[in-house]
Amino acid sequence: xxxxxxxxxxxxxxxxxxxxxxxxxxxxxxxxxxxxxxxxxxxxxxxxxxxxxxxxxxxxxxxxxxxxxxxxxxxxxxxxxxxxxxxxxxxxxxxxxxxxxxxxxxxxxxxxxxxxxxxxxxxxxxxxxxxxxxxxxxxxxxxxxxxxxxxxxxxxxxxxxxxxxxxxxxxxxxxxxxxxxxxxxxxxxxxxxxxxxxxxxxxxxxxxxxxxxxxxxxxxxxxxxxxxxxxxxxxxxxxxxxxxxxxxxxxxxxxxxxxxxxxxxxxxxxxxxxxxxxxxxxxxxxxxxxxxxxxxxxxxxxxxxxxxxxxxxxxxxxxxxxxxxxxxxxxxxxxxxxxxxxxxxxxxxxxxxxxxxxxxxxxxxxxxxxxxxxxxxxxxxxxxxxxxxxxxxxxxxxxxxxxxxxxxxxxxxxxxxxxxxxxxxxxxxxxxxxxxxxxxxxxxxxxxxxxxxxxxxxxxxxxxxxxxxxxxxxxxxxxxxxxxxxxxxxxxxxxxxxxxxxxxxxxxxxxxxxxxxxxxxxxxxxxxxxxxxxxxxxxxxxxxxxxxxxxxxxxxxxxxxxxxxxxxxxxxxxxxxxxxxxxxxxxxxxxxxxxxxxxxxxxxxxxxxxxxxxxxxxxxxxxxxxxxxxxxxxxxxxxxxxxxxxxxxxxxxxxxxxxxxxxxxxxxxxxxxxx
Numbered sequence: 001x002x003x004x005x006x007x008x009x010x011x012x013x014x015x016x017x018x019x020x021x022x023x024x025x026x027x028x029x030x031x032x033x034x035x036x037x038x039x040x041x042x043x044x045x046x047x048x049x050x051x052x053x054x055x056x057x058x059x060x061x062x063x064x065x066x067x068x069x070x071x072x073x074x075x076x077x078x079x080x081x082x083x084x085x086x087x088x089x090x091x092x093x094x095x096x097x098x099x100x101x102x103x104x105x106x107x108x109x110x111x112x113x114x115x116x117x118x119x120x121x122x123x124x125x126x127x128x129x130x131x132x133x134x135x136x137x138x139x140x141x142x143x144x145x146x147x148x149x150x151x152x153x154x155x156x157x158x159x160x161x162x163x164x165x166x167x168x169x170x171x172x173x174x175x176x177x178x179x180x181x182x183x184x185x186x187x188x189x190x191x192x193x194x195x196x197x198x199x200x201x202x203x204x205x206x207x208x209x210x211x212x213x214x215x216x217x218x219x220x221x222x223x224x225x226x227x228x229x230x231x232x233x234x235x236x237x238x239x240x241x242x243x244x245x246x247x248x249x250x251x252x253x254x255x256x257x258x259x260x261x262x263x264x265x266x267x268x269x270x271x272x273x274x275x276x277x278x279x280x281x282x283x284x285x286x287x288x289x290x291x292x293x294x295x296x297x298x299x300x301x302x303x304x305x306x307x308x309x310x311x312x313x314x315x316x317x318x319x320x321x322x323x324x325x326x327x328x329x330x331x332x333x334x335x336x337x338x339x340x341x342x343x344x345x346x347x348x349x350x351x352x353x354x355x356x357x358x359x360x361x362x363x364x365x366x367x368x369x370x371x372x373x374x375x376x377x378x379x380x381x382x383x384x385x386x387x388x389x390x391x392x393x394x395x396x397x398x399x400x401x402x403x404x405x406x407x408x409x410x411x412x413x414x415x416x417x418x419x420x421x422x423x424x425x426x427x428x429x430x431x432x433x434x435x436x437x438x439x440x441x442x443x444x445x446x447x448x449x450x451x452x453x454x455x456x457x458x459x460x461x462x463x464x465x466x467x468x469x470x471x472x473x474x475x476x477x478x479x480x481x482x483x484x485x486x487x488x489x490x491x492x493x494x495x496x497x498x499x500x501x502x503x504x505x506x507x508x509x510x511x512x513x514x515x516x517x518x519x520x521x522x523x524x525x526x527x528x529x530x531x532x533x534x535x536x537x538x539x540x541x542x543x544x545x546x547x548x549x550x551x552x553x554x555x556x557x558x559x560x561x562x563x564x565x566x567x568x569x570x571x572x573x574x575x576x577x578x579x580x581x582x583x584x585x586x587x588x589x590x591x592x593x594x595x596x597x598x599x600x601x602x603x604x605x606x607x608x609x610x611x612x613x614x615x616x617x618x619x620x621x622x623x624x625x626x627x628x629x630x631x632x633x634x635x636x637x638x639x640x641x642x643x644x645x646x647x648x649x650x651x652x653x654x655x656x657x658x659x660x661x662x663x664x665x666x667x668x669x670x671x672x673x674x675x
Contacts, residue, residue: 001219003189005146006075006095008045010191010253011221016274017254019046019223020263021079026056026063033066035263040074042267046254048077048098057089064093077148080104081155084132091139096146101174102155105132122163126177133181141187148223149182151175153196153205168194168205172212179220191254193223197564197596199242200306200555202226203520206246207303221253222246227566233508233546234563235259236269238553240512245520247277248474248513260565260580260597272509280474290472294445297479300486301521308522308556309481311492314400314438314461322415324438326366326398327373327461328492332556333526334547335402335494336371336540340380343387351390354540355399366397368591369548369559373400373417375528382411400461402440408433417461422447422454430458442496444468445476449483456489464528466496473514481523492525499529502537504546511550519554527551561588564596564611574599574617574638582642583615587649589658595645596626612654615645627652 003010010017020039024031026049036047051057057078064076077096080087081103091097105128140147151171164170171194182190194205206222213220226242239257246252257270282288314324342351352359356370374394380387395401395415405418405428412435419440420428430439438461443452445467455463467476477495484491495515501507511529518524527547531538538546551557565580576599583597596611600618614626618634623641625633625648636644649655 001188001221003146003191003221004144005046005077007073008075010146011219014253016247016252016277017045018043018267018270018274019048019077019254019256020044020266020270021048021256021258022050023263026050026052027059029059029062029066032059032063033070036063036067036074036076037070037072038264039267040072042264043271044074044263044267046075046077046096047263048079048096048256049094051078051080051083051086051090053083053086054089057086060090061093075146077146084136087136088139091136091143091145094145096148097136097140098148098150099133099136099178100155101149101151101178102157102160104178105129119163122159125159129177130181133178134185137182137185137187140189141185144189147182147187147190148193149175149178149190150193150195150223151205152227153194153198153201154227168201168208171196171205172208175209176212179218188220191221191223193225195225195227197227197238198555199226199238199245199516199553200520202242203245204303204306206251207249210249210251211303222251223254223256224252225256225258227258233504234549234553235261235565236505236508237512237516237546237549239269240273240509241516241520241550241553243273244276244509244513245517247273248280248517250281252277258566260577269505269509272506273513276509276513280472287472290470291475293471294475294479295449297482299478300482301478306522309485309524311462311525312490313492320437322395322437323398324400324461327400327417327438328494328526329372329557331558332551332554333372333492333494334544334551334557335373335375335400335526335528336544336547337375337377337528337530338540340376340378340387342540343380343384343390345386348386348390351540354544355394356541356544357397364393364397364399366399369544371399371544371547372526373402375402375419375530377404377407379403379407379411379413379416382413388413400438405433405436408436412436419464422451425458425460426451426454430460440464442466443480445471445480452480452483453487453489455484455491456487460491462492462494462525464494464496465524466498474517477518477523478521481518481521493523494526494528495519495524496528496530498532500531500533502535504538504542507538507546508549511546512553515550516554519550519556559591561590562594562611564594566598566600574621574623579615579638579642583645586642586646590649590654590656593649593654612652613645613649615641 002012008017022032022035024035026032039047075095077098078090078094079098081100087097151174156170160170160174164173175192194209196202224243224246226239243255255270255274257266259266280287314327316325352364356367357364358367391401400417402417402419405420408416408418414435415437417438417440418432418436421442425441432439440462441460442464467473497515515527527550529543529547548559580597594611596614598616616624618624621638622635624631625645
C-alpha cells in the first residue's frame with residue numbers, strides 16, 4: 001500500500017524513506033527551521049519535531065510557513081504524546097502526526113495494575129480510545145494528512161501492560177486497536193512502528209505485527225527504528241542489528257537511526273542501511289542470483305517466540321594436555337585474527353593487551369573481555385622460540401590457537417586447533433595433524449546436505465561459517481542452521497566475517513546487518529572478524545571491542561556497562577550528549593549493569609524495564625533517579641546528579657571503583673604468576 005506524506009510516498013514500490021528528528025526547542029522557530037534545513041540539505045526525506053503543547057503547535061505553523069518561503073517542502077511530522085486536542089491543532093499545518101498508543105489517550109504514564117477477567121472486559125475499555133482518536137482521524141482524513149501509529153516498548157499503557165504484559169504481543173495489540181479506529185472511519189493513510197531499545201524485542205514485535213497484518217489482510221507500511229540506541233559505533237551497531245534484520249526480512253518502508261548525536265549525523269547510517277537493503281532485494285539481478293544459488297531448505301523459524309540455539313562448548317577429555325574449555329564462551333565467543341609478526345619479542349606484550357589480556361610479570365591471563373581463541377593463517381616457525389613461547393602461554397590460559405591443518409603438517413604447534421574445510425575433514429576422517437588437540441571445520445554453504453550432516457560424526461569443537469560470495473549470506477547461513485537443527489547437530493557455530501573497509505561506522509553497519517540478522521534469530525555462538533586485503537585498517541583491540549559490542553547488542557555476552565540513551569528532542573531537559581558522556585566516563589567499567597539516560601519522562605519509566613538504573617529529566621535543571629521502574633531519588637540538581645547516581649549504584653552493591661578493581665586484579669595475577 002502507498003501512503004502519502006506531502007510530496008513523499010511510503011511503501012509499495014517506493015524507495016525507503018529516510019527520516020530524523022529535530023533536537024531543538026520547537027518553540028524556537030528560527031533554530032528549528034535552521035536545523036530542518038540542514039537535515040534536508042543532508043538528504044533526509046522527512047523530519048519529526050516535538051509538540052508538547054499549544055505553544056509548540058502554534059510555532060509549527062510558523063516553521064512550516066518559513067520553510068515553504070525558503071523553498072523547502074520537506075514534510076514535517078508532529079511527535080504527539082498525551083495531547084489529543086493539541087494534535088488536532090498541529091494537523092492543520094503539518095503533513096504527518098505521530099501518536100503513541102501508550103499515552104495518547106491515557107494522558108499520563110502509570111504502572112497501576114488493572115484486572116481483566118476476560119478479553120471482553122479488556123475490549124470494553126476501548127471507549128475512551130475511540131473518543132480521543134476519532135476527531136484526529138477525521139481531521140487527518142479531511143486534510144489528507146499522514147499518521148504514524150508508533151508503539152514504544154517503553155511507554156505501553158497500564159491497561160495493555162495489565163492484560164498482555166511487557167511484551168511484543170502487547171505492543172502489537174496496542175497498535176492494532178488504534179488502527180481499527182482509523183479503519184472504522186475509512187482512513188488508511190497511516191504507517192506503523194514498533195520501537196524498543198532492545199533489538200531482540202524490536203525485531204520480534206515487527207515480525208509479529210507483519211504476521212498479524214498478513215492474517216488480517218492488511219498492507220500498511222512500516223517505519224523501522226531502534227529507540228534509545230545510543231551513540232558512536234555502539235548506537236550504529238544496535239540500529240544495524242534491529243533495522244538490518246528486518247530489512248533483510250523484506251520488512252520496512254521508512255527508517256530512522258536514533259543516535260545520541262546531532263540529527264545530521266543520523267543521515268549516513270540511515271542512508272547506508274537503506275542502500276544495503278536495496279542491494280539485497282530480489283529485484284536486484286545480482287542479489288536474485290545469489291539467493292537462487294543457495295540450495296533449497298525449509299525455513300522453520302517461529303517468529304512468535306525467541307529461542308537461542310546453544311552450541312556445545314569444548315569438553316575436557318581425559319588425557320588432554322591443556323584446558324580446552326576456555327576456547328569458547330557459553331554466552332558467545334569472540335575470535336580474533338592475528339599475524340605471526342605480532343608474536344615477536346618486541347610486539348608480544350602489546351598483543352596481549354590488544355587481545356584483552358591482563359598481564360603480570362609478562363604473563364597473559366584472561367579477563368572479562370579477552371578473546372576466546374585466535375586464528376593464525378601462518379604460524380611462527382618452531383625455531384622462533386620467543387614467538388612459540390608466547391603462543392604456549394596463551395594456550396596455557398585456555399585460549400584456542402586455530403591454525404590451518406596444512407600449516408601444522410609443515411611445522412607442528414603443540415595443542416593447536418587444526419582448521420580444515422569440511423571436504424578435507426571428511427577425506428581425512430577427522431584425523432588431526434601431529435600435536436593438534438582439537439578440530440575446527442569451515443563451511444561455505446556450497447556443500448551438499450549429505451556432507452554438512454557429516455559434521456555430527458566428525459565432532460569438531462567448532463564450525464567457522466563463512467558463506468561463499470556467490471551465495472546470499474543470509475539464506476546460506478539459515479540453510480546450515482536448519483540442517484543442524486533437523487539433524488540434532490549441536491556443534492558451536494562461529495560466524496566468520498571478512499571485511500576490507502577502512503570505515504569504523506561502515507564496519508558496524510555491515511556487521512550488524514550481516515551477522516546481527518543471524519544472532520537475532522538465535523543462530524550463532526560467536527564472531528570472528530578477519531580483515532582481508534593488503535592493508536589492515538584496524539588494530540586487534542578495535543576489532544575485539546567491536547566484536548564484543550555485536551554480542552552485547554544482540555543480547556548475548558555482556559562485557560561492559562550497557563547504556564540505553566535517548567536521541568534527544570525538543571522535550572529534553574538537559575544537555576543529553578554531554579550528560580551521557582559524563583555518565584559513561586564515570587560508570588562505563590561496570591559489566592552487567594544497565595543504565596538508562598532519558599531526556600524526559602515520555603519513555604523514561606518504561607525503558608527502565610531493561611535497565612537497572614535510570615537517569616530521567618523531569619523539570620528544567622532537575623532529574624529523577626530510578627532503580628528499575630521505581631523513582632528512588634527526586635528533583636536532584638543536574639550538577640549533583642551523576643554523583644548521586646554513583647551513590648545509588650553503590651547503595652545496591654553494584655559498584656566497583658576503577659582503581660580498586662585494577663589493584664585487586666593485579667595482586668591476584670601477581671600471586672598466580674609467582675605460583
